[in-house]
Amino acid sequence: ETGVTQSPxxxxxxxxxxxxxxxxxxxxHNTVSWYQQALGQGPQFIFQYYxxxxxxxxxxxxxxxxxxxxxxxxxxxxxxLELDDSALYLCASRKDYEQYFxxxxxxxxx
Amino acid sequence: AQSVTQLGSHVSVSEGxxxxxxxxxxxxxxxxxxxxxxxxNQGLQLLLKYTTGATLVKGINGFxxxxxxxxxxxxxxxxxxHMSDAAEYFCAVSDWGGGAxxxxxxxxxxxxxxxP
Numbered sequence: 084e085t086g087v088t089q090s091p092x093x094x095x096x097x098x099x100x101x102x103x104x105x106x107x108x109x110x111x112h113n114t115v116s117w118y119q120q121a122l123g124q125g126p127q128f129i130f131q132y133y134x135x136x137x138x139x140x141x142x143x144x145x146x147x148x149x150x151x152x153x154x155x156x157x158x159x160x161x162x163x164l165e166l167d168d169s170a171l172y173l174c175a176s177r178k179d180y181e182q183y184f185x186x187x188x189x190x191x192x193x
Numbered sequence: 194a195q196s197v198t199q200l201g202s203h204v205s206v207s208e209g210x211x212x213x214x215x216x217x218x219x220x221x222x223x224x225x226x227x228x229x230x231x232x233x234n235q236g237l238q239l240l241l242k243y244t245t246g247a248t249l250v251k252g253i254n255g256f257x258x259x260x261x262x263x264x265x266x267x268x269x270x271x272x273x274x275h276m277s278d279a280a281e282y283f284c285a286v287s288d289w290g291g292g293a294x295x296x297x298x299x300x301x302x303x304x305x306x307x308x309p
Contacts, residue, residue, distance in 0.1 A: 085236075116296060125283050125299030126237070139296060173236055175297075180225055180244060180287060182297060186236040 085109075087176050087185035095191045101162045104188045108155040108176035115157045116182065117149060120171040132157060164192045195220045195288040199300035207308050212256075212271040214303045216284030219265065225287035226267045227297065228258055232280045240282075243267065254278070279307045 086109040096102050108115050114133045118126035128141035132151035146162040155176070161168055169192045175182040200215040218224055225244050229237040241252025248260040258269045267284060281304045285297040 085238075087236075089236075114295070118297075123302075125285075125301050126297070128296040128298075131296060141296065175237075177295065180295070181239070181242065183239075184229075184237040189234075 085183035085185065087174060087183050089172075089174055089185040089188050091188060092186070093189045093191075095193060096164050098164055098166060098192055100164050101160065102164060102190060104159045104161075104172050104174075104190070106157045106159070106174035106176075106185055108157065108174070109178070109183065110155055112155060112176035112178050112183070114177040115151055115155075116175045116177065117157075117159045118173040118175065119143070119168075120173060120187070121167075122170070126173055129159070161190075166192050168192050195224065195286045195298045197284050197286050197298055197300040199282075199284050199303050201303055202301065203304050203306070205306040205308060206274045208276055209273050212269070212274045212278065212305065214269040214282050214284075214305065216258075216267045216269065216300060217265050218267060218284070218286045220286055226258075226260060227285040227287070228252065228256070228267075228269050229283045229285060229299075230254075230280050231283065231302075237283065240269070274305075274307045276307050276309065279305055281305070 088107045116131040117129040120126040131139040135151045148160045151157040171187045173187045175184045196219045198217045227242045228240040243260045251257045284300045
């Protein structure tokens with residue numbers, strides 16, 4: 084148990100729709116990162132939030148956005164969904180140099 | 194920029210045999226290295242990590258890894274495989290992107306099968 088939870092577990096959306104994924108981190112972990120894991124691939128870094136500000140971003144377009152809240156929860160929002168957005172989305176909270184991953188949300192775009 | 198290469202996308206061993214999963218990294222700074230395990234339809238669980246100090250790192254479930262700077266390797270081993278070890282394993286290097294940004298760069302993973 085990492086103490087990181089994500090919701091929902093699974094989600095099916097249609098191309099062009101918008102989706103919000105949620106993550107609850109451990110208390111005191113003020114850095115959260117989001118990763119996308121396509122089928123058969125390793126996780127890819129989307130972005131990182133520190134004290135409610137985005138302070139690092141991977142190679143993902145602006146339609147991927149996020150929020151971090153003071154209660155250690157965060158959101159990943161994806162607009163204008165594309166078929167290639169189908170993946171497992173993982174959030175990770177960080178303390179020092181170690182990242183604690185949640186179980187992920189499986190997003191399917193049809 | 195940091196990168197990770199995992200040799201062998203699929204590895205199959207017999208129960209009780211040695212497990213060896215290979216990982217090579219590229220890093221312009223002293224690396225922080227990690228091994229994660231992922232069971233089907235689950236998130237990532239940290240097996241072990243190397244930051245500084247002793248180069249032989251012991252983790253959970255009997256796994257260990259040795260950091261070899263000269264070979265830029267961080268191979269994962271377990272003396273005796275168990276059926277419950279069947280999973281996908283990811284090697285990762287920490288990329289300090291400046292400021293407070295710290296992301297993990299993952300390899301493409303190695304799927305371990307354990308035969309009875």
